[in-house]
Amino acid sequence: MKSLYLVDKIIGRLLRAIASFCLAALFVIVLANVVSRYFQIWPMAWFDEIVQALFAWMVFIGAAALWREKEHFCVDWLGAILGESRSGVLLHIVVNLLSTGFLALMTWKGLDLTLRSRAVTPILNLPVAFLYASIPIAGAVMTAYSLAELCRSERTLFKPLNATTHETKT
Incomplete structure (x- = not known):
């Protein structure tokens, strides 16, 4: 069990490191592009390609990080009303099944898109599949x-409703 905890922590x-790196790199590149355009120092024709790649990876990997920590926005008023009752747990399971189904489909279609992609970016000649690869990776983690x-x-759900411990009195 400790090894699973360690793997989860890693x-x-x-x-978080990948998403943070992408955000920091986006900041630096956008700032450099603004300075470059303002002072007309050097052309940054490759700018769009790198920004698209960093943004795609930041969004999908960041979403996986948030999913892992259960930090995504959700409307849980019905779940809050039902609480820990059997109905509340059943609702949680149904929502989780729908989420898992969606994520599995996203992973499958993202993998298909990545594997079928043969295009390269026009300036840096990077495979477009590299941009798409963030979809199945993040989807697999979230699934x-x-x-x-x-x-x-x-x-x-299958725990007894009124599970109380019976203590013997002395």
């Missing part, structure tokens, strides 16, 4: 975390 740090959450929810 994945979390890696996801795995959704499946883990689904397993936890199922255990809660």
Whole structure:
């Protein structure tokens, strides 16, 4: 169990590091482009290609990091009303099943798109598949975390309703 916790911790740090690097690189490149255009120092024809790649990776990997930590925005008024009742747990399972299905489909279609892509970017000749690869990678991570959450929810659903510990009095 400790090894799974360690792997989870490493994945979390890696996801955050990639998203943070992409954000910092975007900031530096956009700033350099603004300065370059203002002072007409040097042309940055490759600017759009790098920005697109960094933005794609930041968005999808950042989404996976947020998914792992359950930090995505959600409207949970019905879940809050139902609480930890069987209905609340069942609602949580249904929502999780829908999320897992969507994420699995996103992963599959993203992988298909990545593998079919033969195009290269016009200036740097980078494979466009590199931009698309963030979709199946992030989707696979989010699907795995959704499946883990689904397993936890199922255990809660099948737990006895009034599970209390019986203590013997002396």
